[in-house]
Amino acid sequence: xxxxxxxxxxxxxxxxxxxxxxxxxxxxxxxxxxxxxxxxxxxxxxxxxxxxxxxxxxxxxxxxxxxxxxxxxxxxxxxxxxxxxxxxxxxxxxxxxxxxxxxxxxxxxxxxxxxxxxxxxxxxxxxxxxxxxxxxxxxxxxxxxxxxxxxxxxxxxxxxxxxxxxxxxxxxxxxxxxxxxxxxxxxxxxxxxxxxxxxxxxxxxxxxxxxxxxxxxxxxxxxxxxxxxxxxxxxxxxxxxxxxxxxxxxxxxxxxxxxxxxxxxxxxxxxxxxxxxxxxxxxxxxxxxxxxxxxxxxxxxxxxxxxxxxxxxxxxxxxxxxxxxxxxxxxxxxxxx
Amino acid sequence: xxxxxxxxxxxxxxxxxxxxxxxxxxxxxxxxxxxxxxxxxxxxxxxxxxxxxxxxxxxxxxxxxxxxxxxxxxxxxxxxxxxxxxxxxxxxxxxxxxxxxxxxxxxxxxxxxxxxxxxxxxxxxxxxxxxxxxxxxxxxxxxxxxxxxxxxxxxxxxxxxxxxxxxxxxxxxxxxxxxxxxxxxxxxxxxxxxxxxxxxxxxxxxxxxxxxxxxxxxxxxxxxxxxxxxxxxxxxxxxxxxxxxxxxxxxxxxxxxxxxxxxxxxxxxxxxxxxxxxxxxxxxxxxxxxxxxxxxxxxxxxxxxxxxxxxxxxxxxxxxxxxxxxxxxxxxxxxxx
Numbered sequence: 001x002x003x004x005x006x007x008x009x010x011x012x013x014x015x016x017x018x019x020x021x022x023x024x025x026x027x028x029x030x031x032x033x034x035x036x037x038x039x040x041x042x043x044x045x046x047x048x049x050x051x052x053x054x055x056x057x058x059x060x061x062x063x064x065x066x067x068x069x070x071x072x073x074x075x076x077x078x079x080x081x082x083x084x085x086x087x088x089x090x091x092x093x094x095x096x097x098x099x100x101x102x103x104x105x106x107x108x109x110x111x112x113x114x115x116x117x118x119x120x121x122x123x124x125x126x127x128x129x130x131x132x133x134x135x136x137x138x139x140x141x142x143x144x145x146x147x148x149x150x151x152x153x154x155x156x157x158x159x160x161x162x163x164x165x166x167x168x169x170x171x172x173x174x175x176x177x178x179x180x181x182x183x184x185x186x187x188x189x190x191x192x193x194x195x196x197x198x199x200x201x202x203x204x205x206x207x208x209x210x211x212x213x214x215x216x217x218x219x220x221x222x223x224x225x226x227x228x229x230x231x232x233x234x235x236x237x238x239x240x241x242x243x244x245x246x247x248x249x250x251x252x253x254x255x256x257x258x259x260x261x262x263x264x265x266x267x268x269x270x271x272x273x274x275x276x277x278x279x280x281x282x283x284x285x286x287x288x289x290x291x292x293x294x295x296x297x298x299x300x301x302x303x304x305x306x307x308x309x310x311x312x313x314x315x316x317x318x319x320x321x322x323x324x325x326x327x328x329x330x331x332x333x334x335x336x337x
Numbered sequence: 338x339x340x341x342x343x344x345x346x347x348x349x350x351x352x353x354x355x356x357x358x359x360x361x362x363x364x365x366x367x368x369x370x371x372x373x374x375x376x377x378x379x380x381x382x383x384x385x386x387x388x389x390x391x392x393x394x395x396x397x398x399x400x401x402x403x404x405x406x407x408x409x410x411x412x413x414x415x416x417x418x419x420x421x422x423x424x425x426x427x428x429x430x431x432x433x434x435x436x437x438x439x440x441x442x443x444x445x446x447x448x449x450x451x452x453x454x455x456x457x458x459x460x461x462x463x464x465x466x467x468x469x470x471x472x473x474x475x476x477x478x479x480x481x482x483x484x485x486x487x488x489x490x491x492x493x494x495x496x497x498x499x500x501x502x503x504x505x506x507x508x509x510x511x512x513x514x515x516x517x518x519x520x521x522x523x524x525x526x527x528x529x530x531x532x533x534x535x536x537x538x539x540x541x542x543x544x545x546x547x548x549x550x551x552x553x554x555x556x557x558x559x560x561x562x563x564x565x566x567x568x569x570x571x572x573x574x575x576x577x578x579x580x581x582x583x584x585x586x587x588x589x590x591x592x593x594x595x596x597x598x599x600x601x602x603x604x605x606x607x608x609x610x611x612x613x614x615x616x617x618x619x620x621x622x623x624x625x626x627x628x629x630x631x632x633x634x635x636x637x638x639x640x641x642x643x644x645x646x647x648x649x650x651x652x653x654x655x656x657x658x659x660x661x662x663x664x665x666x667x668x669x670x671x672x673x674x
Contacts, residue, residue, distance in 0.1 A: 001464050003415060007439040009465045050658050078340060079526060087424045088652035089444050093529050093663040102344040102526035103665065104452065105650075107426050107442040115441065119456070126463025127338050128346045146654070189416060189439035192430050313442075315425035317483070321387050326430040328440065 001125045005221025007188050007214075014183035015124040017117070017334070018174040020290040021066040023058055025140070025166030027275075028287070031268045036291040037167075038065065044141060044166060052086060055139035055168075056094025059084065062168035063095060063135050070131070070172055077101045078129035081119050083112040084137045084282055085164075086146060087315075091137050095168075101133075109311030110207075110236050111190065112136040113169070113286035114330035118187030120173035130175060137168035138281030147200060147316060160202040162238045163275035165267060167283035169290040182297045186333040188218040192313070194326045200312075200319050203280055204241025204264070207310035210329040211237060212248040214308055218331045226257050230302040233293060235285040235309030235329065236264030238278025263288035263309075285309040297336045305334045338462045342558025344525050344551075351520035352461040354454070354671070355511040357627040358403040360395055362477070362503030365616075365624070368605045373628040374504075375402065381478060381503060389423060392476035392505075393431025396421065399505035400432060400472050407468070407509055414438045415466035418456050420449040421474045421619055422501075423483060424652075428474050432505075438470075446648030447544075447573050448527065449473040450506070450623035451667035455524035457510035467512060474505035475618030484537060484653060497539040499575045500612040502604060504620035506627040519634045519642075523670040525555040529650070531663045537649075537656050540617055541578025541601070544647035547666040548574060549585040551645055555668045563593060567639040570630060572622040572646030572666065573601030575615025600625035600646075622646035634673045642671045 004010045022037045029040030039061065046054040046061075059082070067074050080099070083106035084091040096103050108115040116134035123129040141151060143164040149155040176183060190210060197206045211234050219225060226232070237245055242262045249256060266288050267279035279288075289307055296302050310329040318325065341347045359374045366377030376398070383391040383398075396419070404411050417436070419429040420443035433440050445452040453471035460466040478488060480501040486492040513520060530550060534543045548571050556562060563569070574582055579599045586593060603625050604616035626644055633639050647666040655662065 003465055003467075006412070009460075052654055052658060053660070075343070083444070085425075086652070087654055088422075088446065088650055090652050090655055093650045094660075097529040097531040097663045100528055103529045104456070104526060105444040105665075107420070107444050109425065119441070122459055122463060122465065123346075126459060126465075128340055128459065128463075130340075189441060191437055192434040192440045194434040313425055313430045315423070315427050317389055317424055318427055321389060323390070323431075326434045328442075 007217050008186050008221035010186050011121050011125040011184055013125045014176050014185055015121040015173050016176055016181040016183050018172045018181055019066060019069055020169060020171045020294055021062050021069060022169045022287045022291040023062050023167055024287055028165055028167055028267060031273060033266060033292050036295060037287060051139055051142035052090050053094060055091040055137050055142050059091050059095035059135060059137035059168040062170040063133060066133060066170040066172055074101060077131050077133055079123060080133045081106055081116040082135040083107050083116060085109060085143050108328060109313050110280055110282050110284060111309040111311030111328055111330050112282045114309040114332050117171055117173060118330060118332055121184045124173050124175055132173045133170055134173055135170040136282040136286045138164050138283040140164045140166045143281060157276055158201045159276060160240050161276045162203050162264060162278050162280035164281035165279050165283040165287060167287045169283060169286035171290060182334045182336045184332055184334055186222060188214055188221060188331040190214045190328040190330045192326050192328055194324050196324045198324050200314050203312045204238040204277055205244055206312040206325045206327050207237055208241040208244035208248060210327040211245050211308050211310050214329040214331050229304045229306045231261055232306045233261040233263060236280040237262050237310060238264035240277045303336050307332050307334060344554050345523050345558035347523050348458050348462040348521055350462045351513050351522055352458040352510050353513055353518040353520050355509040355518055356403060356406055357506060357508045357631055358399050358406060359506045359624045359628040360399050360504055361624055365502055365504055365604060368610060370603060370629050373632060374624060388476055388479040389427050390431060392428040392474050392479050396428050396432035396472060396474035396505040399507040400470060403470060403507040403509055411438060414468050414470055416460060417470045418443055418453040419472040420444050420453060422446060422480050445665060446650050447617055447619050447621060448646040448648030448665055448667050449619045451646040451669050454508050454510060455667060455669055458521045461510050461512055469510045470507055471510055472507040473619040473623045475501050475620040477501045477503045480618060494613055495538045496613060497577050498613045499540050499601060499615050499617035501618035502616045502620040502624060504624045506620060506623035519631060519671045519673045521669055521671055523559060525551055525558060525668040527551045527665040527667045529663050529665055531661050533661045535661050537651050540649040541575040541614055542581060543649045543662045543664050545574055545578040545581035545585060547664040548582050548645050548647050551666040551668050566641045566643045568595060568598055569643045570598040570600060573617040574599050574647060575601035577614045640673050644669050644671060
């Protein structure tokens with residue numbers, strides 16, 4: 001394992017994503033990718049008395065079901081790395097407080113999927129661990145309540161607003177074992193950037209420059225160009241952010257050789273589901289990758305993917321203070337032979 | 338590098354804490370350890386217009402001064418790992434948005450010091466990085482505003498309440514280089530625990546069982562007993578939590594062979610500074626270790642320290658929901674020859 005270029009860490013042992021589990025809410029289950037998720041829950045409360053507890057419950061299901069699927073006892077899980085959008089990672093802590101497994105809490109907003117999987121690889125590639133679970137969650141109701149307005153107010157959503165995904169995903173990261181599973185070869189760790197955007201209802205515009213910076217840095221660090229990858233998938237830029245990202249590339253004279261996929265666009269059917277500028281939330285890239293692209297990689301439809309989850313690091317207090325929104329994007333290079 | 342026992346990761350290359358920088362507020366500067374900190378700021382706003390921006394500024398100073406002290410240019414810093422108490426890590430993001438250095442955000446409440454230093458060691462020991470900065474901050478005013486009551490209300494503080502430290506600390510983690518610097522030999526990663534305590538004004542009672550669990554696990558994993566260490570230093574249990582921790586050990590028939598040090602007790606003079614049950618906040622253990630114990634290790638007063646920062650993972654929303662407070666504690670084993 002070594003550092004490559006300015007911001008990229010190369011995993012020389014190429015840890016694998018051995019398995020994953022995705023769970024989503026009713027609306028996500030009705031979307032174009034609905035059939036790909038492992039579980040769809042009808043009740044947005046997941047049988048709990050609050051949205052925060054519901055999100056914790058959903059994440060707990062994602063982690064517990066993955067452990068069940070893996071076939072080994074919970075005490076063979078070396079480590080859980082998890083993060084979510086709620087203040088002080090409420091959902092991750094609620095989800096894991098009965099599991100008796102060492103825990104590391106991460107915050108990267110909607111980029112958390114790449115951060116948790118990437119750090120799991122650092123542990124596995126460094127020889128520290130054999131079974132690491134990387135997980136994340138988000139919930140439409142808990143996120144809207146915390147970051148914007150109480151849902152009960154029925155505030156009109158501007159057309160740039162994105163729809164937070166209700167869901168959770170967990171990934172089992174293991175050392176390469178000869179099985180045909182997607183391998184993680186690199187993580188490019190993003191920098192905190194801030195382009196002065198203050199509108200919490202326009203996350204796409206906030207995050208597009210972070211995606212641009214991380215993709216550009218990744219390609220420079222690895223001395224690759226776009227053609228190395230079958231596809232590049234961005235986290236949850238949505239329709240607004242993806243268009244801006246294409247414009248940023250055009251400005252540099254670079255034309256993408258393929259359609260740029262975005263998890264924020266793929267999750268919902270914009271025309272029938274009234275989801276504005278697309279999906280967002282930690283679960284957006286995590287569930288779209290785990291539910292959809294992971295399976296396409298197993299089928300060898302895509303053999304080399306660069307996935308670039310993006311995070312708008314806003315908080316209600318920074319919004320109230322009139323501060324601009326810092327952003328970050330991390331990239332994972334994932335391949336299958 | 339390898340895993341030892343259930344929860345402990347051993348760093349076979351023993352990364353060093355090459356240097357550190359501590360900065361505290363006026364009250365902390367007037368405390369018994371005041372002379373040990375690198376910088377004391379008189380203005381609780383640090384020249385900013387809000388407490389959140391002030392905390393970000395203080396953390397930015399801690400990181401920037403450490404880079405200056407190190408003598409190498411900022412672009413040789415491979416990675417910054419940072420976390421704080423504010424919603425969505427506001428302080429860490431504000432502190433680093435102009436630094437152009439890859440960033441990983443962590444959340445472990447007041448245990449963040451151990452988490453950021455420990456993960457920095459995972460990167461260094463795994464061969465990924467040569468200069469990693471681990472940092473954390475807290476601010477009395479931003480924390481009280483966020484977690485409890487607006488300061489302007491002048492609410493009476495119960496005797497179990499702890500006083501959040503205004504300060505920040507940064508640590509430069511490097512591969513062992515033959516210099517006489519404290520080496521990090523192990524991290525024991527804590528589990529999320531929840532003992533049903535709901536009082537946000539009694540963090541010591543919340544966190545004591547987490548410290549007990551992590552210390553016990555560390556000693557089991559490493560097959561050591563208390564006598565291996567010159568001292569064991571807990572994070573910020575304060576007077577209430579430390580007493581409870583001693584009782585937990587007594588219940589198991591174990592008597593501590595030395596006075597148990599606690600960063601929450603050492604930071605302030607309880608009698609003259611009106612700080613209730615002691616100090617708390619991410620900066621408590623980070624500044625007490627960086628300012629005080631790190632120097633004592635360089636002088637060989639102590640050669641083997643187990644430091645166990647503890648975190649109460651409360652949020653204002655979990656408190657409002659009437660939920661109990663999950664807790665965690667991570668332990669770092671630090672030695673100098």
